[in-house]
Amino acid sequence: MGSKGLLIVISGPSGTGKGTICKALLNRNDFWLSISATTRTPRKGEQHGREYYFLDKDEFERRISSKDFLEYAKVYENYYGTPKSEVLEKLEKGKDVILEIDIQGGLEVKKAYDEAILIFIIPPSIDELTNRIINRGTETEESLRIRLNSAKSEIKCSKKYNYVVVNDTVENAVNKIESIIISEKCKIDKVKEDIDNEFLNN
Numbered sequence: 001m002g003s004k005g006l007l008i009v010i011s012g013p014s015g016t017g018k019g020t021i022c023k024a025l026l027n028r029n030d031f032w033l034s035i036s037a038t039t040r041t042p043r044k045g046e047q048h049g050r051e052y053y054f055l056d057k058d059e060f061e062r063r064i065s066s067k068d069f070l071e072y073a074k075v076y077e078n079y080y081g082t083p084k085s086e087v088l089e090k091l092e093k094g095k096d097v098i099l100e101i102d103i104q105g106g107l108e109v110k111k112a113y114d115e116a117i118l119i120f121i122i123p124p125s126i127d128e129l130t131n132r133i134i135n136r137g138t139e140t141e142e143s144l145r146i147r148l149n150s151a152k153s154e155i156k157c158s159k160k161y162n163y164v165v166v167n168d169t170v171e172n173a174v175n176k177i178e179s180i181i182i183s184e185k186c187k188i189d190k191v192k193e194d195i196d197n198e199f200l201n202n
């Protein structure tokens with residue numbers, strides 16, 4: 001039975017473990033992680049075309065005008081966007097696609113592509129979130145403060161998502177996300193066309 005891939009959106013506050021979880025998911029599954037475009041400067045070790053497509057503001061805005069993005073948003077003063085054609089191509093080919101994007105972006109994706117599955121990752125507590133961001137060592141005191149402030153209003157938006165997964169351990173979180181994906185693939189809406197073709201139309 002062959003059908004379109006699933007579009008899976010993973011969001012949650014900065015430092016909650018989205019990147020870590022996505023990496024583990026990709027190690028264990030044949031998913032495709034969409035590479036976003038951004039105008040933010042690369043962090044140490046990040047490469048153009050691997051973590052992000054790093055674009056300047058003019059180029060990003062040109063691509064907005066050409067409608068090249070499935071969604072885009074301004075996050076912490078920088079643009080971030082999901083390249084549309086790459087994602088739609090993979091879905092058509094039956095690949096499951098993961099988008100690791102912010103909440104505004106996730107809700108935009110749902111508007112544009114109703115079958116998208118929105119999964120919200122939360123930390124076990126705000127204290128644990130603070131420790132994770134500090135231990136990651138990528139933020140200044142000011143950007144840590146901004147991220148923690150945003151975290152509380154972001155967590156409110158979890159209610160607009162389809163699923164919530166607590167990232168207590170990476171192993172638990174990945175197991176839960178895999179279970180969600182398996183259940184989604186068994187839903188009647190996903191398989192009824194295949195059932196008709198295979199068993200009922202001949």
Ligand code: ADP
Nearest residue numbers: 014015016017018019020132136167168169170
């Ligand atoms: P995000 O992509 O959501 O901003 P990261 O994946 O960069 O978050 O994770 C933030 C920090 O927390 C990293 O240093 C990462 O190693 C650590 N981390 C992620 N998941 C866990 C977990 N389940 N337990 C402990 N530390 C974690």
Ligand code: 5GP
Nearest residue numbers: 036037072073075080081082100101102105
């Ligand atoms: P970071 O700068 O830490 O890599 O990412 C900052 C935030 O931007 C994260 O919440 C991340 O999920 C989000 N983000 C990354 N790519 C995209 C994208 O293509 N679209 C949107 N809307 N958000 C994104």
